[in-house]
Structure formats: structure tokens, C-alpha cells
Amino acid sequence: MREIESRDVVEMRDETFANVLDEINARQSQTRLSVALAVLFGIAGFLAGTKLGGAAPVLGIGAFVPGMLIGKWFDSYRRVSVLYYDLEKDAEAAYGRLVGAFETLTGCAGRWHVAADGKIEDLTAWKRNAGASMLVDKKPTTLTSSLPKVVRSNVTPPSIHVGRQVLFFMPDLVLVKDGNRYGAVGYADLQTQFAPSNFIETGKVPSDAEIVSYTWAHPNKNGGPDKRFKDNRQIPVCRYEALRFSSPSGLNELVEFSKTNVSQPFCQALSALAQLHRSSDRQFTTRNAHTRE
Numbered sequence: 001m002r003e004i005e006s007r008d009v010v011e012m013r014d015e016t017f018a019n020v021l022d023e024i025n026a027r028q029s030q031t032r033l034s035v036a037l038a039v040l041f042g043i044a045g046f047l048a049g050t051k052l053g054g055a056a057p058v059l060g061i062g063a064f065v066p067g068m069l070i071g072k073w074f075d076s077y078r079r080v081s082v083l084y085y086d087l088e089k090d091a092e093a094a095y096g097r098l099v100g101a102f103e104t105l106t107g108c109a110g111r112w113h114v115a116a117d118g119k120i121e122d123l124t125a126w127k128r129n130a131g132a133s134m135l136v137d138k139k140p141t142t143l144t145s146s147l148p149k150v151v152r153s154n155v156t157p158p159s160i161h162v163g164r165q166v167l168f169f170m171p172d173l174v175l176v177k178d179g180n181r182y183g184a185v186g187y188a189d190l191q192t193q194f195a196p197s198n199f200i201e202t203g204k205v206p207s208d209a210e211i212v213s214y215t216w217a218h219p220n221k222n223g224g225p226d227k228r229f230k231d232n233r234q235i236p237v238c239r240y241e242a243l244r245f246s247s248p249s250g251l252n253e254l255v256e257f258s259k260t261n262v263s264q265p266f267c268q269a270l271s272a273l274a275q276l277h278r279s280s281d282r283q284f285t286t287r288n289a290h291t292r293e
Helices: 015-028 033-052 056-078 089-106 123-128 263-279
Strands: 081-087 111-119 134-140 143-145 151-153 158-162 165-169 173-178 181-186 191-200 210-216 234-246 252-257 284-289
Touching (some): 015 081, 081 089, 089 143, 089 158, 191 263, 234 263
Parallel strands (some): 081 151
Antiparallel strands (some): 111 134, 191 234, 234 252
8 A cells, every 4th residue: 555644854944934843842852851850859869768767769769759840830831832923804714714614523423533544456356355446554633623732822723633744734834843853834835635435434424423334344246245145244335535634845634534524614814824825924823921810
């Protein structure tokens, strides 16, 4: 099968948002004080306990926890970037439409990230896979409204988990998280494609899915059941919808939903944001802050 995978997140860099991206990545590269102080406090407690005679483990553990909590408090300032958005009316309305369209996607009973696909060209494989023309490697995924832990903001963006990466749809860009590294794709460079897709559902059929036909677990060439197999049951063919995100900088992800006609409003909202960015930079005013509000 062919992997559907984005390039290295470091390559996803939009110079318009270079300062924001550099700050986020620089702060992420700093040492976690929660770990450093926890270790230092733990060692200090252990040594103090040794001198007091026999209380080393207790004092070591007792000092470890306060060190970790103090370190987390410092990290919440040192390793977090604050993005404050002052949106003009047109931009606020456009972003509101994006959020509303995203809620439609989250309402689907089935939501998957597709990691790989490939054509079936062998007759034996075709029979073993209920007559499917394509093999698909996909897993349930998460759609939620959330911020990355390294960002504080006055907006809570839609986010889609796509394998090891997470896409955060901020008002002015798509922030792409991959572990502790971040990339960015401007809406003007974001490309979307959506289309209905028939899927032979061997698992549980989502409650909102449309069943368009049935096939057999082991079909003949003419579509009927292969009678050589005793337990040859019928399997539903469901009409799903696939949505692809891509960009010239290397974003390449595919998600699938159990309902059709749900991707178009989301894609239209993304296009509207892209058009606003092209027409006026003043629509989206972002201010970086180095302290929490």
C-alpha cells in the first residue's frame, strides 16, 4: 500500500508567520524546569535524609513533588506562547463559519484518518477482501476544539488529529503539531479536495452511514457468492466522504467521514478565510505576548 503522509513539519513554514513559528519552536526547545527541578529537589531531599539517618527515600520523594510543581509553574511562562487575535467583523464572521462547519464534521458518527491505500490487482486478494478494488489502512481519529499546550489564546480552534500530527485551524493559519515541533500552513496555500467514497464495511456500520449496496465476504467474478466458502456472509457497502488536506510545503493528509455532504461547508469556509487573507492583512491582527494574561 502507498502511505499518505506529510513531509517533515519543519518544511511547513510560511514566512508571513515566521516570527510566531520561531517563537513557539524556540520555547519548546527549552529545558523543562518541571523535570530539572524535580530531579534537583529529589536529590537534595535524599541527601538531607541521609544525613538525618534513614529518612532519605521519604525526604527524596517528598521533595521531588514540590520541585516538579514549581517547575511546571515556571514552564507555564517560559515554554508557552500567547497569541491574541483582534479580528475585524468580516474575519470574525468567516472564522465563525469555519467553526460552525467543523461542528458538522464532529457530529459524524464515524471519523477516520487514512494512513495508506493501494489498489488490489490480484484476483485472490480481491476475493479475500470482499471484492474491494482498494485496500485502506485507516483508524478512528479525534476532532475537537482545543489549543496546543504550548499556546494560550483568546480563541479555541478546531483541531483534527491526523496520525502523529495534529492540525489546529487558527484564525490566520493552520498550525501543524508533530511531537514537540510545529509548522504552519497559510490558508492561501492550503488545498482541499473532497469526494464520496464507497467502503466495504466489515465492522460496525456507523448510525448515520448510508448503505448503498451489499457484497459477499467471498464473491465470484460475477458478484455472486463463492459457494466454496461455508461462512460466506453479506457485507454492507457504505457511502462515506473523503477529505484531503495538502499544501505545496508538504502537508498531505486524508480523513474520512461516515456522512456525505459534510466537507463542502468546511472547505468553503477555509476558502473564504484564504480570500480574506489575500485581500487584506488588517483583517487578522495577531499580537504575541510573553506573559500570561
